[in-house]
Amino acid sequence: MQVYSGTIYKEDLKPIVGYLTIKNGVIKEIGEGRPPKKPIQTGTILPSFINAHTHLGDSAVDVDPEKYSLQELVGPGGIKERRLDELSEKQLISGIRRSLHKGFKEGVTHNIDFREGGVKGINAMKKAALDTPANPIIYGRPIQPNESELKRVINAGDGVGLSSVCDYKPESQKLFKKHLYGVNTGLHAGESIENQKKSMDLYGESEVVRSLKYNPTHLVHLTNPLPGDIEALARQKTPAVVCPRSNRITRSGKPPVRKLHDMDVDVALGTDNAMLCSPSILDEAIYTYKNHDLTPEMVLEMACINGGKIFGVDNRIVVGNRANIMVVEEVNMGIKTLLDGCASIATVVSGLDVIKNV
Numbered sequence: 001m002q003v004y005s006g007t008i009y010k011e012d013l014k015p016i017v018g019y020l021t022i023k024n025g026v027i028k029e030i031g032e033g034r035p036p037k038k039p040i041q042t043g044t045i046l047p048s049f050i051n052a053h054t055h056l057g058d059s060a061v062d063v064d065p066e067k068y069s070l071q072e073l074v075g076p077g078g079i080k081e082r083r084l085d086e087l088s089e090k091q092l093i094s095g096i097r098r099s100l101h102k103g104f105k106e107g108v109t110h111n112i113d114f115r116e117g118g119v120k121g122i123n124a125m126k127k128a129a130l131d132t133p134a135n136p137i138i139y140g141r142p143i144q145p146n147e148s149e150l151k152r153v154i155n156a157g158d159g160v161g162l163s164s165v166c167d168y169k170p171e172s173q174k175l176f177k178k179h180l181y182g183v184n185t186g187l188h189a190g191e192s193i194e195n196q197k198k199s200m201d202l203y204g205e206s207e208v209v210r211s212l213k214y215n216p217t218h219l220v221h222l223t224n225p226l227p228g229d230i231e232a233l234a235r236q237k238t239p240a241v242v243c244p245r246s247n248r249i250t251r252s253g254k255p256p257v258r259k260l261h262d263m264d265v266d267v268a269l270g271t272d273n274a275m276l277c278s279p280s281i282l283d284e285a286i287y288t289y290k291n292h293d294l295t296p297e298m299v300l301e302m303a304c305i306n307g308g309k310i311f312g313v314d315n316r317i318v319v320g321n322r323a324n325i326m327v328v329e330e331v332n333m334g335i336k337t338l339l340d341g342c343a344s345i346a347t348v349v350s351g352l353d354v355i356k357n358v
Contacts, residue, residue, distance in 0.1 A: 001028070005039040006331045009046045010317040013297055013305075013335075020045065022323040025351030030319055041347055044333040046300070047315050048109040048324040048350060049281035050307030052241040053186075053220050053270025056113050056128075056136075057121060060087055060095030061275040070192055070250045074273065076167050083275075084116060089124060095274070096128035103134060103279040105357055107326040109350040110135045111279070112241075112270070112310060114161030114186065114220075118143040122156045133353030137311050139186050145172035150179055158311070159184025159217065165210050166195040180214055184311065186241075187211045190229060191221035191252050200226070212236050218310045220270065222260070223253030230256065230263055239266040239310050242302075245287050246272035257292045257302075268307035269299075282338070282345070289339040296335035325349045 005019040010030055019035035021028045029036075061083040065073055074080050087095075103111065115121045115138050122140045129136050139161030140153040145168055153160060160183055165173060189211040190196060199207040208229040211219055218239040222229070233240060242255035260267045269284045271277045277284070285303040289296065308315035315324055327347040328338065337343050348355045 003035050003037055003039040004041055004043075004045055004325070004327060005035045006042045006327075007044045007333065008317060009044075009300070009335070012316075013047075013300055020317065020325075022349070025323055027317065027319050027321050027323050030317065041327050042331060043346060044328040044330055044343075045317070046326055046328070046338075047304040047317055048326050048348065049103075049107040049285075049303050050268065050305075050313075050315055051103060051108045051111045051271055051279060051281050052218070052268035052307030052310060053243055053272055054099075054111045054113045054279060055116070055273045056096045056099045056111065056279065057084060057092060057116055057124070057274075058095075059099040059274040060091045063275050065249050065276055070252050071194070073250060076163070080273070080275065081116075089120075092121075092124050093128045096125055097131055099274050099279045100129060100132040100134040100136070103281070104132060104348055104350075105345075105355055106280045106282050107345045107348050108134070108279065108281050109324045109348065110137060110307065110311075110313065110315075112137045112139060112186070112307065114139050114141065115157065116141050118149060119152050119156045122153065133350055133355065135350065139184065145169075145175060147175060147179065150175065154179065154183055159186065161186045162188070164188050164191070164195050164207060165214075166198050166207055177214065185214050185216045186218050186220060186310075187214060187216050188221055189219040190225050191223055191247075193224040193253075196224055196226055208232065212238060218268070221247065221252070221255065223247050223255050225256060230259055230265065233260075234263040234265050239268060239306065241268045241270045241307070241310075242288075243270045243272035243277075243284070244291060245277045245284055249276050254291075257288065258294060261294070261298060266306045266309055267302050268310065269302045270307075286339055286341050296339050299339060300335050322351050323349050324351070
């Protein structure tokens with residue numbers, strides 16, 4: 001049995017001073033006061049980070065985003081797609097593995113990865129994750145939007161992660177709606193004003209509203225919502241994942257995080273493309289806190305808890321839950337200290353996996 005003690009942000013992220021015990025990777029006891037035996041480590045104990053949106057396949061891609069528009073950079077046939085096609089399987093797997101290790105050392109125990117490249121891309125992520133303590137949730141993407149390819153992707157991954165509905169022809173959209181019912185599905189939506197206008201011109205509905213018809217587990221970005229988009233998201237109780245650092249780099253806008261929160265939409269944080277941003281949710285949380293009207297508690301919930309709701313993982317520090325925790329050496333650290341960039345993560349635990357940052 002392992003024992004950790006100090007300030008613990010348990011359950012509702014309200015701190016207590018006490019201890020927690022872990023047995024076989026599961027939290028067995030949380031108590032106040034003195035621990036039952038000498039702790040392995042003392043510090044401030046928080047739920048681990050969940051990176052709710054990544055594209056780790058492009059970890060090995062080197063690109064200058066200043067040279068390209070959003071569409072040129074990550075759109076169909078864009079520079080990212082071409083560079084990915086140029087990578088060998090070894091380069092792809094090695095890049096993903098590096099990002100998974102780096103993220104875990106900085107507290108990320110789970111990643112929801114939009115994995116391009118069909119079944120081959122999904123298998124590359126699985127191979128990369130074998131050598132890491134990280135837990136990827138793989139949302140695959142068919143190379144060709146046909147029925148057989150889509151079914152293979154559905155069977156091989158944990159879900160399907162699509163780019164904008166504006167990237168697909170009407171027959172492909174019909175195919176997706178037919179086969180993705182009941183399948184974990186995530187979509188990019190509201191990222192560019194161009195796609196929003198295109199959607200309104202062709203269909204009389206915003207890209208966000210059309211995306212909600214897929215009954216997705218979540219929508220990503222929402223940097224350019226049209227009137228009524230956030231309200232529609234709230235009515236359908238669909239979580240949103242925002243990636244503020246990436247949005248700044250691609251010049252795609254600023255996500256309306258506070259309005260989403262005030263409309264009772266569950267908002268999670270992602271780091272998006274690894275070729276643009278480090279896979280560190282701590283970096284993302286610090287940036288988000290500094291640039292949005294949010295309390296430290298709101299940001300911590302976005303970084304640690306809300307991403308788990310997308311794929312059914314309760315990441316709170318609660319008895320009976322898997323031990324996904326991180327330990328900061330400072331014993332009485334407030335959340336604001338972490339988000340001010342004034343603390344470092346000493347230990348990360350995910351079940352039976354432990355990494356100490358020496």
